[in-house]
Amino acid sequence: MTIKTLTLTAVIATGVSAAYADEVRVYNWSDYIDEELLSKFEEETGLTLVYDVFDSNEVLETKMLAGGSGYDVVVPTGTFLQRQIQAGAFQKLDAEKLSNAGNLWDVIQDRTAGYDPDNAYSINYMWGTTGLGVNVGKVREILGDDVQLNSMDLVLKPENMEKLAACGVHFLDAPTEIFPMVLQYLGEDPDSHDTDVIGKTEEVLAAVRPHIQKFHSSEYINALANGDICVAVGWSGDILQARDRAAEADNGVEIEYHPFAEGSLMWFDQMAIPVDAPNPEGAHKFLNFILDANNMAAASNYVYYANGNKASQEFLEEDVIGDPAIYPDDATMENLYITTPYPAKTQRVVTRLWTKIKSGT
Amino acid sequence: MRRAILIAVPYVWLLALFLVPFFIVLKISLSDIALAIPPYTPTLDLSQGWAGVRDFFGQLDFENFVWLTEDDLYWKAYLSSVKIALISTVLTLMVGYPIAYGMARAPEEWRPTLMMLVILPFWTSFLIRVYAWMGILSNEGYLNQFLLWTGLISTPLTILNTQTAVYIGIVYTYLPFMILPIYAALERLDGSLIEAAEDLGCSRLQAFWLVTVPLSRPGIIAGCFLVMIPVIGEFVIPSLLGGSGTLMIGKVLWEEFFSNRDWPVASAVAVVLLLILVVPIVLFQRNQQKQTEAGQ
Incomplete structure (x- = not known):
C-alpha cells in the first residue's frame, strides 16, 4: 500500500516537472497574433503552448511584481518594461539561443534601447502609434464632408464632441497615453513628469468628458466594427482590425485609422522572459520562432501592426508595408514622440487625476 | 474528544x-510601496531571528490609513458603493419576492422544475452571461433593435455603459441569491395561518402583509x-456594463492595486471595506x- 502510494506520488511529481519541460506559457495582448502561428510553433518544436491574453499593461505589471506568474514569455510596453526591469522582474536573454536575432531592425532597436539598455532583456514584437479610429460615414454625416479626420480637434474640441456624443466616442483607459496626447495638443512636452504641467490637461479633458461614452482599452475594436460607436482614440492596429472586421461583416461600416496630425505617441511592445519563468529554454525557443522573418511577417499581416523585424519586411503584404498608417512615412515618423515611465509619486497624481476626469470625483 | 474535533472544524476553517x-x-x-518583487517593504526576514522580526514590526505604520482620510475619493467611493448596493438590493427584492412567492404557491409537483429554472443560469459562466447583456443592451443590440422594430422609439436608447445597465446586470446576476432564501421561508409557511387570518376578517392583501411578509x-x-x-x-459588472463614471470601491481598489502599483494603500482600502461590511x-x-431571547 505504502509503496504504491509512493510510486504514485513519484509518477505525479515527474508528470508535473515533465509538464513544465514541454510546456511554454505565453501571456500576450488580446487580438495580437495570427493563431495559426501558435499551432505552427507546437508542430515545429513539439512543445505544448499555453497562450493567455490581457488587455492592459497594469494587469501584466501586477502579475510580474507579485512574482510566480508561471508565464515564460510576456509582452509589456516599453515604459512598463523599463520599470519592471528595475524591479528585477526579467532575466537577461541568452543571445546564443536566439539565432534569428540578426533579423531585428536597427531603427527600432535604437529606440527600444531607451527602455531596455542594449536590448539585453527583450526583443521588439510590434510597435505602433496611438491615434483616431473613425467611422467615416457617420462622422461626415454629423460634422460635414470637409471635417479633418486626423486632428485632435475632433475629440478634444467640445463643440465637435457634443455632436459626436450621440453616436458614441471611446477613449483608451490609459492615462499614460491620453495625458501625453493632450499635452501635445496644448503644445507642452508630452513626456512631462511635472505634475503642474500634467494638471493642465484636466481643463481640456473635463470639457469633453460628458461626451465620452467610455474609457476602455479593448472594447472599441468590436464597438467600432459593429457601428456601435463612431470615434475611438485607440491603438493603430486595433483600429485597423476593426476596419477589417467591418469590411468582412459587410455591414456598411467604414472605419479609418489616422495618426494625429499634431503628432502621435509611438510605443513598443517587447517580449521578455520573467525571472522566475518555469521553462526559460522553451521561452527562448518561442522568441526565436517569433524572430523568424516569415513568422513575424505572418503576425503583422494578420494584426496590422508594424514590427521590429527588418527581414520580415519582404514577406509583408502590400496593404501592411505600404500603408503609412502602419509603417509611417518619414514625415509622420518625425512627428512621433515617445514617453518614459512616471516615478511612483507622479504616477499617484496621474492616476488620481485620471479618476477625477473619469468619475468627476 | 469527538466533540472537540467537531467544534475545531469550523474554527480551523475560519x-x-x-x-x-x-x-x-x-x-x-x-507597509510602504517599493519598486521590487513583491512591491512593498518591509518583508519579514526570518533568517535574522528575533532582531529581524523586531525590525520588521518597527517599520510598520498606519500612514496609509491616514492617507485614506486625506483624499475625498475614498469615502465618496465607499458611499457610492453602499448606495448602489442598497438600490440594487431593493430592486432585487422587488423582483425576487414575487418570483419566490409564485414558486412557493405553485403546485407541489412543479416546484423542483421551477427551482431548477432559477439555478440553471449558474451552469453558464457568470462572465459570459454579463457579456450576453452587453450584446442585448448595446446601441445596435437586440433590445434596441426590438424597440425600433416595434416603433416605440425612433433613435436607439443608450443603456449600455450607464448606471441603468449596472443595475440590470446586478439584479439579473444576484436574483437567485434573493429568490432561494425567500422561497425556503415561504415554502415552510403554514397555509392554515392565512386561512385563519382571512377567517378573522383580513382581506387577502391584509393577510399577505400581516402574516406572509412577517x-x-x-x-x-x-x-x-x-x-x-x-x-x-x-x-466586474460595473466595469463591463457601466460607464467610466460609475464610482465604486472595487474600481478604486483596482486602481490602487494596478495603476498605482500601491499594494499597501490598496490593502488599506480593503481592510476598511471589510470593517464597513462587518460592523x-x-x-x-x-x-x-x-x-x-426576548421571544423566549
Whole structure:
C-alpha cells in the first residue's frame, strides 16, 4: 500500500516537472497574433503552448511584481518594461539561443534601447502609434464632408464632441497615453513628469468628458466594427482590425485609422522572459520562432501592426508595408514622440487625476 | 474528544480561510510601496531571528490609513458603493419576492422544475452571461433593435455603459441569491395561518402583509445580505456594463492595486471595506439574538 502510494506520488511529481519541460506559457495582448502561428510553433518544436491574453499593461505589471506568474514569455510596453526591469522582474536573454536575432531592425532597436539598455532583456514584437479610429460615414454625416479626420480637434474640441456624443466616442483607459496626447495638443512636452504641467490637461479633458461614452482599452475594436460607436482614440492596429472586421461583416461600416496630425505617441511592445519563468529554454525557443522573418511577417499581416523585424519586411503584404498608417512615412515618423515611465509619486497624481476626469470625483 | 474535533472544524476553517488572509492583507496595509518583487517593504526576514522580526514590526505604520482620510475619493467611493448596493438590493427584492412567492404557491409537483429554472443560469459562466447583456443592451443590440422594430422609439436608447445597465446586470446576476432564501421561508409557511387570518376578517392583501411578509422576514433578511454584501465590493459588472463614471470601491481598489502599483494603500482600502461590511452584520446579529431571547 505504502509503496504504491509512493510510486504514485513519484509518477505525479515527474508528470508535473515533465509538464513544465514541454510546456511554454505565453501571456500576450488580446487580438495580437495570427493563431495559426501558435499551432505552427507546437508542430515545429513539439512543445505544448499555453497562450493567455490581457488587455492592459497594469494587469501584466501586477502579475510580474507579485512574482510566480508561471508565464515564460510576456509582452509589456516599453515604459512598463523599463520599470519592471528595475524591479528585477526579467532575466537577461541568452543571445546564443536566439539565432534569428540578426533579423531585428536597427531603427527600432535604437529606440527600444531607451527602455531596455542594449536590448539585453527583450526583443521588439510590434510597435505602433496611438491615434483616431473613425467611422467615416457617420462622422461626415454629423460634422460635414470637409471635417479633418486626423486632428485632435475632433475629440478634444467640445463643440465637435457634443455632436459626436450621440453616436458614441471611446477613449483608451490609459492615462499614460491620453495625458501625453493632450499635452501635445496644448503644445507642452508630452513626456512631462511635472505634475503642474500634467494638471493642465484636466481643463481640456473635463470639457469633453460628458461626451465620452467610455474609457476602455479593448472594447472599441468590436464597438467600432459593429457601428456601435463612431470615434475611438485607440491603438493603430486595433483600429485597423476593426476596419477589417467591418469590411468582412459587410455591414456598411467604414472605419479609418489616422495618426494625429499634431503628432502621435509611438510605443513598443517587447517580449521578455520573467525571472522566475518555469521553462526559460522553451521561452527562448518561442522568441526565436517569433524572430523568424516569415513568422513575424505572418503576425503583422494578420494584426496590422508594424514590427521590429527588418527581414520580415519582404514577406509583408502590400496593404501592411505600404500603408503609412502602419509603417509611417518619414514625415509622420518625425512627428512621433515617445514617453518614459512616471516615478511612483507622479504616477499617484496621474492616476488620481485620471479618476477625477473619469468619475468627476 | 469527538466533540472537540467537531467544534475545531469550523474554527480551523475560519482561521485558515479568513483570519490568516486578513492578517496578511492587514500587514501589507501597514507597509510602504517599493519598486521590487513583491512591491512593498518591509518583508519579514526570518533568517535574522528575533532582531529581524523586531525590525520588521518597527517599520510598520498606519500612514496609509491616514492617507485614506486625506483624499475625498475614498469615502465618496465607499458611499457610492453602499448606495448602489442598497438600490440594487431593493430592486432585487422587488423582483425576487414575487418570483419566490409564485414558486412557493405553485403546485407541489412543479416546484423542483421551477427551482431548477432559477439555478440553471449558474451552469453558464457568470462572465459570459454579463457579456450576453452587453450584446442585448448595446446601441445596435437586440433590445434596441426590438424597440425600433416595434416603433416605440425612433433613435436607439443608450443603456449600455450607464448606471441603468449596472443595475440590470446586478439584479439579473444576484436574483437567485434573493429568490432561494425567500422561497425556503415561504415554502415552510403554514397555509392554515392565512386561512385563519382571512377567517378573522383580513382581506387577502391584509393577510399577505400581516402574516406572509412577517413570517418570511428571515428569508428576506438573508436574501438582502446575500445580495448587498457582494454588490458593495462588485467590480466586474460595473466595469463591463457601466460607464467610466460609475464610482465604486472595487474600481478604486483596482486602481490602487494596478495603476498605482500601491499594494499597501490598496490593502488599506480593503481592510476598511471589510470593517464597513462587518460592523452592520455584527450589529444585526446582536439584534437578532436579543429578539430571540426576548421571544423566549
